[in-house]
Each structure stands twice: as structure tokens, then as C-alpha cells.
Amino acid sequence: MALQRGVVIKTEGDLAAMRRAGRVNARALAAAVSVVRPGVTTAEVNAAAEEVLRKAGAGMAFLNYPGPFPYPAATCVSVNDELVHGIPGSRKLKEGDIVSIDCGSVVDGFVGDSAITIGVGEVSDEAQRLLDVTCAALFAGIEHMRVGQRTGDVSAAIQAAVEGNGFNVVREYTGHGVGRAMHEDPQVPNYGRAGTGLILRPGVTIALEPMVLAGRPETRVLRDQWTVASRDGRLTAHFEHSVAVTANGPLLLTVLDEDLDGGPAAAYNDYFVGRAPAAVREMEEQRT
Numbered sequence: 001m002a003l004q005r006g007v008v009i010k011t012e013g014d015l016a017a018m019r020r021a022g023r024v025n026a027r028a029l030a031a032a033v034s035v036v037r038p039g040v041t042t043a044e045v046n047a048a049a050e051e052v053l054r055k056a057g058a059g060m061a062f063l064n065y066p067g068p069f070p071y072p073a074a075t076c077v078s079v080n081d082e083l084v085h086g087i088p089g090s091r092k093l094k095e096g097d098i099v100s101i102d103c104g105s106v107v108d109g110f111v112g113d114s115a116i117t118i119g120v121g122e123v124s125d126e127a128q129r130l131l132d133v134t135c136a137a138l139f140a141g142i143e144h145m146r147v148g149q150r151t152g153d154v155s156a157a158i159q160a161a162v163e164g165n166g167f168n169v170v171r172e173y174t175g176h177g178v179g180r181a182m183h184e185d186p187q188v189p190n191y192g193r194a195g196t197g198l199i200l201r202p203g204v205t206i207a208l209e210p211m212v213l214a215g216r217p218e219t220r221v222l223r224d225q226w227t228v229a230s231r232d233g234r235l236t237a238h239f240e241h242s243v244a245v246t247a248n249g250p251l252l253l254t255v256l257d258e259d260l261d262g263g264p265a266a267a268y269n270d271y272f273v274g275r276a277p278a279a280v281r282e283m284e285e286q287r288t
């Protein structure tokens with residue numbers, strides 16, 4: 001484990017552990033997604049993810065995470081105008097909602113961190129476009145997770161993908177290095193200037209997480225002291241993958257293994273990858 005400006009460079013062995021953590025995290029999110037339907041509570045969505053982590057013997061990276069008070073759950077479940085850090089509870093999902101599920105696992109000392117936003121039943125055209133644009137923005141960023149590119153290139157690509165479609169990126173919360181700690185250097189905002197920031201090299205691992213607002217970019221924290229919502233009350237979405245820079249291009253850490261995870265694996269991965277720019281799809285195919 002070598003240091004570069006406070007950035008922890010991962011070895012091949014570290015990356016293998018991070019893939020294990022990422023895969024468990026994907027399984028937890030897939031389980032949570034599978035229970036989403038009208039009438040289900042956000043606590044039930046959380047419980048589905050938590051059960052996967054427990055049965056896998058994985059740790060929960062979010063549980064007790066320091067904040068205004070220790071974070072009380074394994075996942076964040078954020079509905080509609082809620083952008084991130086929604087605390088699971090008695091709120092019932094209803095047809096037309098969009099729900100973001102964010103989960104963090106720990107396996108062999110390494111963290112997997114990823115998030116997905118899905119519709120509950122049929123959603124409005126604007127909601128669907130917000131999901132599509134936010135997911136595409138994640139992959140626009142991933143496309144720049146290459147040796148010699150800079151974190152500013154990643155940030156600028158995410159921002160352009162979002163603002164080019166008339167939506168806004170959050171300013172107060174950022175993507176981040178990920179490894180033995182959930183939050184490592186560098187910070188990778190969802191806005192920035194190409195040609196600036198840290199130069200990427202093999203072994204850099206970053207959780208990229210576009211947090212997108214359909215309306216104004218300003219947020220507020222709800223009275224529960226954790227939940228971050230849009231100030232204007234309009235819809236928001238959040239997609240996240242933990243990604244490694246390798247000599248062969250970006251490596252997605254928080255995906256299912258289509259051989260080992262069976263049926264739902266391809267559909268889960270496709271929910272992300274199917275929306276990726278063609279270049280990312282090809283790259284994914286080449287690696288296997």
C-alpha cells in the first residue's frame with residue numbers, strides 16, 4: 001500500500017478484496033430493489049439489504065457512521081425530493097415515487113459503496129429522464145477513470161452530462177476515494193474543470209456518485225438531521241459505483257458476478273451498464 005498525496009493506492013490483492021466487498025454490496029442493493037413496490041416501507045427496503053450483508057458475514061459501513069448522531073441503519077433510502085442520507089423508517093412507498101438506495105459493505109477490511117435509484121411502478125416522464133440522465137452521468141465519469149486522466153476530467157464529464165440535460169449537480173456532497181475507509185482522498189465533486197486535480201494511476205479507487213436535482217441545486221437537511229433534500233422540493237436521483245483505475249481501463253467494483261450470482265445478476269448490472277455510453281459497454285465486454 002503506497003501513498004500518493006494522501007491517496008491510498010491499492011495492490012492487486014486489495015482490489016480483489018474490494019471486488020468481493022463490491023459484489024456483496026451489489027447483492028444487497030439487488031435484494032433491496034427486488035422488494036420495492038407500492039406499500040412497502042423504507043425500513044423493509046433496508047431490511048432486505050441488511051439481511052444479505054448479515055448472511056454474507058459482511059460489515060455495514062454506514063451503521064454508526066459519525067454525524068449529528070451515529071447513522072442508525074445499513075442503508076440510506078431516499079424518496080423523491082430526498083437526495084441522499086434518508087433514514088429508513090415507516091414511510092410507505094407509493095406508485096410513481098422514485099427511491100434511491102445507498103449501501104456500504106465491509107469485506108476483509110475493505111469497503112464497497114454503491115447506490116441506485118429506481119421507480120416505484122410507473123413514474124412520470126420527468127422522473128424517468130432524471131434516472132436516465134443521472135445513471136448516464138455516472139458512466140460519463142467512469143469513462144474518464146483511466147491512467148493519465150485527472151479527477152477534474154471525471155468531475156467535468158459528470159457535470160456536462162447532467163447540465164447538458166437541464167438538470168443540476170449537488171455542490172455540498174461529493175464522490176470520494178474508497179478503500180479500507182469509506183471516505184479516502186481524493187474528493188471527486190460532480191462539477192469541476194477538465195485538466196485539474198489528481199492524475200489517475202493504477203490502483204486509485206474512487207466511489208463516483210452523481211447526486212442530481214431536477215430543479216435548483218440547493219439542498220437542505222431535514223429535521224431528522226441526516227436526510228438531505230432539494231430545497232425547492234423537486235425530484236432528485238443518485239447513482240454510485242466504486243471504481244478502480246487499472247492499466248486496462250476502469251474496473252467496476254460494485255457489480256454482481258454474472259457467473260456466480262445467477263438470474264438477477266445480468267439484469268442488475270444491465271440496469272447500470274445498459275445505460276452506459278457504448279464505449280463503456282464494449283470495455284466491460286472485453287474484460288470478461
Ligand code: MF3
Pocket residue numbers: 061062063065067071076085102103104113114115176207209240
Ligand atoms: N454513499 C454515501 C457516502 O459516500 C453514504 C454515506 S451514508 C452514512 O457518503 F450514513 F454512512 F454517512
Ligand code: CO
Pocket residue numbers: 113114175176207209240
Ligand atoms: Co459514497
